[in-house]
Amino acid sequence: MSGFVVRPEPVRVEGLTHLHTGKVRDLYSTSDGLLVMVASDRISAYDWVLPTEIPGKGRILTQLSLWWFERLGDLVPNHVVSDVPPEGAPADWAGRTLVCRPLEMVPVECVARGHLAGSGLAEYRDDGTVCGVPLPDGLTDGSLLPAPVFTPAVKAEVGEHDENVSFDAVASVHGTALASELRDITLRLYERGREIAADRGVILADTKFEFGRGQDGSLVLGDEVLTPDSSRYWPADEWVPGKPQPSFDKQVLRDWLTSDASGWDRASETPPPALPDHVVERTLDRYTEIHRRLTGEAPSL
Incomplete structure (x- = not known):
């Protein structure tokens, strides 16, 4: 058994139809047939969507995707129409929303x-x-x-x-x-x-x-x-082959979940526990650092 520890209720926005809640993104459709992808701050590990969010993570993912789409556009077209949330969307959607053409x-x-x-x-x-x-x-x-x-x-x-x-x-x-x-x-x-x-x-x-x-x-x-x-x-x-490499991702929280400190048995059907503040902070630091290294700028959170 795995999945969401607590599945979030979708945000209701007039003029949008909720289609799907994924591990990280929520998907909506507009009345004129476009798709709206909203990147949440949810994070998953070991097939579980954890009960603790990483504040700002959704904006980092969205900003990095936009940065990369620009640099890959001559190789293949992408689905992005706009990064401006639809009218009436919650203020929190700013910076974490992509309006896309359906594929x-x-x-x-x-x-x-x-x-x-x-x-x-x-x-x-x-x-x-x-x-x-x-x-x-x-x-x-x-x-x-x-x-x-x-x-x-x-x-x-x-x-x-x-x-x-x-x-x-x-x-x-x-x-x-x-x-x-x-x-x-x-x-x-x-x-x-x-x-x-x-x-x-x-x-x-x-x-x-x-x-x-x-x-x-x-x-x-x-x-x-x-x-x-x-x-x-x-x-x-x-980089030193022959051992796990330090990575710019959620390895920090994976390591904590499988440590004695978490008290969680990965082999059980028990959902993972909430993350302590220091694990949340270190995880966000890794996401922030890869954005800075790639783009030369800190993400806008």
Whole structure:
């Protein structure tokens, strides 16, 4: 059992229809057919949406996505129409809202990996592969791969694990042409992101993208992009293969949840506890720092 510790009630806004409450974002539709994505301050770990929010996190994710969309726009169009909340929206939506054109989403998490970590490391240790892609012997936690690899996953419902799948599995469901298009644009976007991050002293170890079809049938980049919720960022000057890397994400709270201090048994069906203030502050510091390192500016909270 997992999911939300407490599922929030959606905010009701005249003229908007609530469509979905996700782990982090709430999705609405407008009367003229646009979508409104509102990034909350919720945070998840180990398939649970935690009872404690990280104040300002939603604005950091939104600002970083907008910053990256600008830098990737020549490679693929994106779904953003505006970052101005609709009329009548709560004041708190400012800075955390994206108004987007609707897409027919492709139900594949398009993951690119340039380093070995996370679920990719676990599979490599078992089989010497990642999503069926053979890798050289002798790699370890954090190793740089010979070349970036496309390692797709099938998106799961809230509370369930995304399932890593092979390129062939994607092709068998969606056709080789679309699978190849997803792979190629994913790797091009990752290479651009990795180059920009490297110029700022940051390693983009891996990331995931989501795509949909626009009205003309072309692929369009949707959802968030290259945020610390969808990407693994490491400080380049602290990268040492062979051990877990310090990361600009929610690893601080993951470590606390699995420590004796939390009193939580991850293997049980008991929901995780509230986060103490010092864990909230340190987690927000990591999100703030990656925004500053990438953009050169502190986020507007």
